[in-house]
Amino acid sequence: MEMTLRWYGTGFDSVTLQQIRQVPGVHGVITTLYDSVPGDAWELAAIQKIKKEVQDAGLKIAGIESVNIHDDIKIGGGDRDKYIENYIKTLERLGQEDIHMVCYNFMPVFDWTRSELARVCEDGSTVLAYNSKAIDGVKPEEMFASIDKDSNGFILPGWEPERMARVKELFQMYKEVDEEKLFNNLVYFLKAIMPVCDKYNIDMAIHPDDPAWPVFGLPRIITSQDKVCRMLKAVDNPHNGLTFCTGSYGTNRKNDLCEFIKAAQGRIHFAHVRNLKFNTAIDDPVLDFQESAHLSSTGSFDIFKIVKTLYETGFDGIIRPDHGRMIWGEKAMPGYGLYDRALGATYLQGLWEACEKTIDRSNVKLYR
């Protein structure tokens, strides 16, 4: 298991590599070229530059989150082959620089969606939260303003202002794209990139849709065990794999996270482990949840059982704590402060150590 922290790069992240270097057990970061434009091929020199910066700080790049996918690929537009060629070039260059895991998502228009980015908890910390009544009352074109006002001045991943200025146009572009079309476009993309993944041993790790159901009438296809298993089967190559994000799949309480981990055995290349706290009953028409600290006792998930299931099914890959609370007066990108994620990283490593010392997995085939 390789414990990592996400890092957005100098100039974009309030957390420094030097701080990450001091989190016990963390030797790698998950990063990206944050100012890259979806659809453009990443320059080799830019990859080398950030790699050197990370190495000079005594860390390594464990993987990329994300290499974003151009809308034409998701829509199946006329220029998709050109953008897939560029994506392949990026993968080639990452492979040449010894980077072998790429997280991406296939969500139309909006990435993750929340109604609040700084809900105040009893202990004074703040967290990201979701209330279905609040979301259902917002028009898609108002979503950006609602997210942006709580962003602490940071540009949030997936909520770039240039992109959000085009929300109406984007909705128009996706008008004809239903679930089945989106699925077929994902399969088309994956089939096209598998040869370069095979050549450079690059694991593609699709991030689930967050929340795990359709929003604003837009299709969402990476939401449940059944849909994901269909996708894994449609391109049955071990390099076509998953980012198993408990906080995203877990938004849908019909998902049994541990059964899902077992069903995806061998194909989880990256794990995001975090907890959520549901504030409404499962049959309540209003859904309200908030992110919590990583500990099982602070939220609705059994984080020990999740880590144990990953361990028992042979997962030995890259893992990171996910969103943290904002604590101790820190000012950072919502979800991405240093302190609570560092606490999450040590907690998860504690659970992992307990598994290592009490569970025999000598008969299990390990995978990354």
Ligand SMILES: [Mn+2]
């Ligand atoms: Mn995640």
